[in-house]
Amino acid sequence: MNLFEFTAHNWRELLTLAGEHLRLVAEAMLLAVVIALPLGVLLTRRKFLQRPVLGLASILQTVPSLALFGFLIPLPFGGIGARSAVIALVLYALLPVLRNTVTGIEGVDRNVREAAVAMGMTGRQILWQVELPLAASVILAGVRVATVISVGVATIAAAIGAGGLGTYIFRGLRQNDDTLILAGAVPAALMALAADWLIGRLETTVGANTGPRTAHTQDTRAQLRRRIVGATLALVVIGGLVAFAAWRGTRQRATGAQTNAPVVVGSKDFTESVILAELLAQTLEAQGVAVARQFELGGNLCHDALVAGRIDVYPEYTGTAFTAILKHQPVTDPRAVYDQVSREYGEGFAVALSPPLGFRNDFAILVRGTEARRLQLHTISEAVPHARSWRAGFGQDFMSRADGYPGFARAYDLKLAAAPREMDLSLTYRALAAGEVDIIAGNSTDGLIAALDLTQLADDRQYFPPYEAVYLVRRATRARAPAVQSVLQRLADAISTDEMRRLNYEVDGRHRTVADVVRAWRQSKGL
Amino acid sequence: MPAMNNPPVVQFRNVSYAPPGARAPIIADLNLEIQRGETLVLLGESGCGKTTSLRLINRLLVPTAGEVLVEGKATSVWDEIELRRRTGYVIQEAGLFPHFTVARNVGLVPTLASWAEVRVRARVDELLKLVGLEPAQFAARYPRELSGGQRQRVGVARALAADPPLLLLDEPFGALDPLTRAALQKEFAALRTRLGKTCVFVTHDVREALLLASRIALMQAGHIVLLATPAEFARSAEPLARAYMATLQMG
Numbered sequence: 001m002n003l004f005e006f007t008a009h010n011w012r013e014l015l016t017l018a019g020e021h022l023r024l025v026a027e028a029m030l031l032a033v034v035i036a037l038p039l040g041v042l043l044t045r046r047k048f049l050q051r052p053v054l055g056l057a058s059i060l061q062t063v064p065s066l067a068l069f070g071f072l073i074p075l076p077f078g079g080i081g082a083r084s085a086v087i088a089l090v091l092y093a094l095l096p097v098l099r100n101t102v103t104g105i106e107g108v109d110r111n112v113r114e115a116a117v118a119m120g121m122t123g124r125q126i127l128w129q130v131e132l133p134l135a136a137s138v139i140l141a142g143v144r145v146a147t148v149i150s151v152g153v154a155t156i157a158a159a160i161g162a163g164g165l166g167t168y169i170f171r172g173l174r175q176n177d178d179t180l181i182l183a184g185a186v187p188a189a190l191m192a193l194a195a196d197w198l199i200g201r202l203e204t205t206v207g208a209n210t211g212p213r214t215a216h217t218q219d220t221r222a223q224l225r226r227r228i229v230g231a232t233l234a235l236v237v238i239g240g241l242v243a244f245a246a247w248r249g250t251r252q253r254a255t256g257a258q259t260n261a262p263v264v265v266g267s268k269d270f271t272e273s274v275i276l277a278e279l280l281a282q283t284l285e286a287q288g289v290a291v292a293r294q295f296e297l298g299g300n301l302c303h304d305a306l307v308a309g310r311i312d313v314y315p316e317y318t319g320t321a322f323t324a325i326l327k328h329q330p331v332t333d334p335r336a337v338y339d340q341v342s343r344e345y346g347e348g349f350a351v352a353l354s355p356p357l358g359f360r361n362d363f364a365i366l367v368r369g370t371e372a373r374r375l376q377l378h379t380i381s382e383a384v385p386h387a388r389s390w391r392a393g394f395g396q397d398f399m400s401r402a403d404g405y406p407g408f409a410r411a412y413d414l415k416l417a418a419a420p421r422e423m424d425l426s427l428t429y430r431a432l433a434a435g436e437v438d439i440i441a442g443n444s445t446d447g448l449i450a451a452l453d454l455t456q457l458a459d460d461r462q463y464f465p466p467y468e469a470v471y472l473v474r475r476a477t478r479a480r481a482p483a484v485q486s487v488l489q490r491l492a493d494a495i496s497t498d499e500m501r502r503l504n505y506e507v508d509g510r511h512r513t514v515a516d517v518v519r520a521w522r523q524s525k526g527l
Numbered sequence: 528m529p530a531m532n533n534p535p536v537v538q539f540r541n542v543s544y545a546p547p548g549a550r551a552p553i554i555a556d557l558n559l560e561i562q563r564g565e566t567l568v569l570l571g572e573s574g575c576g577k578t579t580s581l582r583l584i585n586r587l588l589v590p591t592a593g594e595v596l597v598e599g600k601a602t603s604v605w606d607e608i609e610l611r612r613r614t615g616y617v618i619q620e621a622g623l624f625p626h627f628t629v630a631r632n633v634g635l636v637p638t639l640a641s642w643a644e645v646r647v648r649a650r651v652d653e654l655l656k657l658v659g660l661e662p663a664q665f666a667a668r669y670p671r672e673l674s675g676g677q678r679q680r681v682g683v684a685r686a687l688a689a690d691p692p693l694l695l696l697d698e699p700f701g702a703l704d705p706l707t708r709a710a711l712q713k714e715f716a717a718l719r720t721r722l723g724k725t726c727v728f729v730t731h732d733v734r735e736a737l738l739l740a741s742r743i744a745l746m747q748a749g750h751i752v753l754l755a756t757p758a759e760f761a762r763s764a765e766p767l768a769r770a771y772m773a774t775l776q777m778g
Contacts, residue, residue, distance in 0.1 A: 115622030118585055118695075119636055119685075120611035133626050 003186070006179050014124045014168075018187055021164035024082060024157055025150045025195075028089030032146060036094050037139070040101025041127065050102065057095040065092075065156045069427065072160075081421060085157035085164075092153055093146035100142025104135025137207030144199035151192040154210045155184065157423035159397065165191075167422065262290035263481050266311035269296040270426075271507050271514075272361065272445055272500065276315035278518045280471060283491065283527060287483045307349050307384060312477035313484065317361055318353075319467035321345065323402050330403035334360075334466035345472065348491030352478065354471040355492035363398065363408075363464045364444035364456040372455035379460040383439070384412055392416050393437035395425030403465050405441070411463040429454070445497060469495075494525065534599050535560035536693055536725045537584055541593035544579055552591070553579045554749040563692075566719060566726040568736040571746035577729045580746070581695050584727060585614045597693070608646070611638055615724075616693040619701045620632030621678045623670040629655070629681050630666040636689040654684040659714065676707040683715070687722070694726045700735070712738055733771040737761070745771075 007014060043050045072084040100105065108131050116126045132139075158166030165184040172180030263284060267277030274295050281291045296310050303325055305311045321341045322328050331337055338356065345351040365380050377383050379493060398404040399422045408414065428440040433452040442449065444456060471488055478485050495503075499521075506517040539559040539675055545552040553606035556563070561567045569577035582588045583595050586602040594601045595612060623632050631638075633654055634647040652662040658680040670678055679699060686694060699715075700708045719726060732738055736743050737757045745753040745760070745768055753765045760768055 016636070109622075109625075111618060111620060111622035112624060114587070115616070115618060116624070118587060118611055118614075118616035118618075120608045121635075121639060122608055125639065130624060 003179055003182050006183050014183065014187065017163060017165050017167055018191070021154055021188065021191065024085055024089060024154045024162060024164055025147065028086045028093060028150055029143065029147050031086065032090045032097055033143060034098035037101055040098045041105065043102050044105045048194030054099060057098050060091045061095050063275040065153055069160045081160070082162040082197070085154070085162035089150045089153055093150055096146040097139070098151070098204035100274040101135070101139050105131045107138060107315070108134045120316045140199060140203040140206060144196060144203065147195045147199060148192045151188060151195060155188055157202045158422070164195050167396070171400050190226040197519060203306035250451055256420040262292040263313065263477060263484060264294050264311040266297055266302050266305055266314035267295040268302050270444070271504050273315050274514050275503050275507065275518060276357070276469065277524070278514045280313065280487065280491070282522060283487050284483065284517055287487060289483045290483060306351060306472060306474065309474065313471050313473040316472045317402065317467035317469055317470060319465045322465065330407070332462050332465055334468055337466055338468060350475045352475055354473065354488035357469040357491060358493040358495045359445060359469055359497040361443050361445045361467045361469060364442045364449070365459070366432060366442045366449065366454045366456055367438065368441050369453035369455045371438070377455070377457060380412055381460050383457055384414055387414055387416055387439065389417050391418055392420035392439045393423055393428045393431045394420045394441050396429060397421055397425065398441045408463055411461055445504055447501055447508040450501065451505055451509040490527070533563060536563050536598065537561040537727065538596040539593070542583065542590045542595055543592040544583060544588060545591050552749060557751065559744060559751060561727060563725055564723055564730055566739055568728045568730060568740035568743045569746055570730060570733060570736045570743050572731060575746040576749040577746050578697055581697055581727055581729050584695055585611050585616060612640060612689060613691045613693070615691040616744065617682050617686045617694070617696045617699040619698045621682030622639045623678055623681060625670050627680065628666065629668050629670070632681055633688055634672070635685060640689060648669035650688060654687055657718065658684045667716065675703050676711060679703060679711060692725060694724045696726060696728045698730055733775060
């Protein structure tokens with residue numbers, strides 16, 4: 001499906017998401033101006049505050065948005081959903097508005113300000129009749145920049161269950177679907193350009209009579225500045241898309257085998273994947289094989305990189321390959337899944353599967369341990385009657401994939417108090433522990449399950465397909481580096497589910513480095 | 528004239544001023560009385576303290592020692608807003624509000640004093656005519672649409688708007704071309720005689736000082752080195768005054 005077909009089929013959802021996006025940005029900008037404008041005025045009156053306050057606003061801008069969201073969830077005024085997203089957007093918008101308010105007011109001609117004082121205007125009259133009108137176009141320029149930034153940052157709000165166009169982008173990244181990514185990114189870029197243009201026009205109107213020398217030069221300067229910002233933004237967006245397309249193009253050209261090149265081990269961007277990749281890398285190195293690490297690739301980039309020959313091997317789950325890559329309907333028999341994935345990967349991608357590593361990382365339906373013990377819950381079926389008063393928080397992945405929420409709800413006839421909140425997977429654990437939600441879908445090997453005292457409910461109707469851990473390796477790699485094959489054989493059945501959970505906890509819960517944890521475990525197993 | 532009957536409009540008493548953090552004062556132990564109806568010109572080179580002295584009168588600055596009295600009351604005791612609204616102020620390049628029309632610029636102080644709109648408009652028209660600008664042609668214009676000389680006329684009109692008894696002028700004609708400057712100086716001299724205002728006029732142009740002054744206060748390094756009528760100034764043996772007079776003869 002191309003972008004136009006997708007839009008035609010999903011325009012209602014697209015409009016809803018765009019509306020959510022717009023509302024997030026509008027609310028955040030309103031709040032940001034209400035806070036930053038008076039604060040900026042105060043900074044021009046108490047100059048000693050300028051350095052610390054502007055410094056703090058600058059630091060806020062450098063905090064990665066996901067980290068900020070994680071920080072906001074446990075706070076009483078935060079939590080999951082639009083409120084935390086708006087707070088985060090406000091924090092990012094403060095600096096441009098604040099800085100331009102200070103610059104605009106301090107940029108008022110000294111002669112003009114002195115004349116105002118000498119005419120006997122009070123401080124308030126000078127502010128409202130002279131300083132703010134003359135600074136208006138500069139302040140508006142700050143609002144414009146902040147709005148354009150907010151439209152961009154708001155795409156990440158989808159990670160915290162706040163919706164918006166980011167929902168498509170995240171979903172697209174995880175499902176390896178370019179159309180979905182574009183369906184989120186293109187409207188967001190258009191929204192940013194539209195905001196830039198609209199506020200820019202307002203700036204010109206307001207600035208028309210306020211030029212300190214002649215309004216003419218002021219206008220052209222403001223216009224020029226605006227065009228530069230607008231054009232830069234458009235270039236960044238288009239450049240990003242082109243680079244992405246180009247990168248996608250490279251995977252078509254499989255690179256030729258080079259016998260002396262290192263074996264490139266890849267991993268996805270979560271702990272378990274990194275641990276498994278590191279385990280393989282260390283074991284290969286112990287055999288004297290040169291290894292290069294290409295870890296923490298987002299979404300399904302690992303698959304693309306493997307097919308393109310950019311990496312040689314990475315850890316994957318049979319269920320993921322079966323549903324997310326090969327796009328089959330879920331099947332519950334592990335043997336059948338393994339065999340079919342093995343066959344289709346061999347034929348379609350010239351990629352082989354290692355023997356299973358010995359553990360499964362299935363979807364795990366989790367509730368708080370206290371709740372499970374109080375209600376004596378062991379299976380999902382036992383929990384269903386209670387779920388009518390529960391709120392759920394699910395990762396984007398679980399919400400959208402074929403073996404995820406819709407089928408799950410049908411299989412168990414699950415009815416919740418409200419529609420599930422869609423948010424970043426790693427945040428659902430903390431939201432559950434904090435009581436923000438009552439049921440989540442995690443990963444069965446996640447170290448946080450023990451660390452946060454969560455209980456996994458048994459899948460008594462066997463809805464979830466098996467996710468056996470395996471390594472995917474290019475056939476060309478096996479041919480040029482035979483040691484890889486023997487190492488993969490030695491790792492067969494090497495790790496139990498309990499062991500994997502413990503390894504994950506060593507990294508996530510105890511904050512030890514992956515390399516140390518893997519090294520210690522290999523020694524204990526005599527590998 | 529007995530001082531009781533006609534107290535000075537402005538009086539400097541042992542006034543010193545040093546900006547915050549500065550070692551040397553800009554003006555030191557200054558004493559000066561300015562009489563009702565006279566035009567006192569503060570003449571001197573850049574940095575001699577003449578503008579600082581002017582700004583002490585409408586409390587843009589407050590003395591670090593001594594006191595400045597206006598109408599017999601120390602500026603530190605005056606309500607600063609009231610003091611400034613009854614003191615006209617004209618500065619170089621006029622300092623007009625670029626986002627106000629000419630009419631709104633001129634009518635600012637009466638508007639701040641809550642005059643009725645009709646009265647403000649009448650006063651603006653009257654003043655524009657007084658400074659030689661046709662209201663129908665100029666009232667709705669913005670400052671950027673005026674020439675330098677026209678802007679300065681508006682600046683004078685604005686300072687006169689609420690009919691203040693005291694007018695402070697800081698090199699008002701300094702940035703104008705020589706012909707415009709000469710015309711405005713002549714008009715200002717006539718206007719002042721007609722309105723009977725007390726004026727304090729800052730300049731570094733000795734020709735302007737001789738033309739406009741009732742008395743000239745010649746300043747150097749924060750002190751008044753000579754206080755004299757123009758005729759006395761021209762004959763004075765004071766070295767700086769002689770140097771100034773010499774520039775005239777050379778020209």
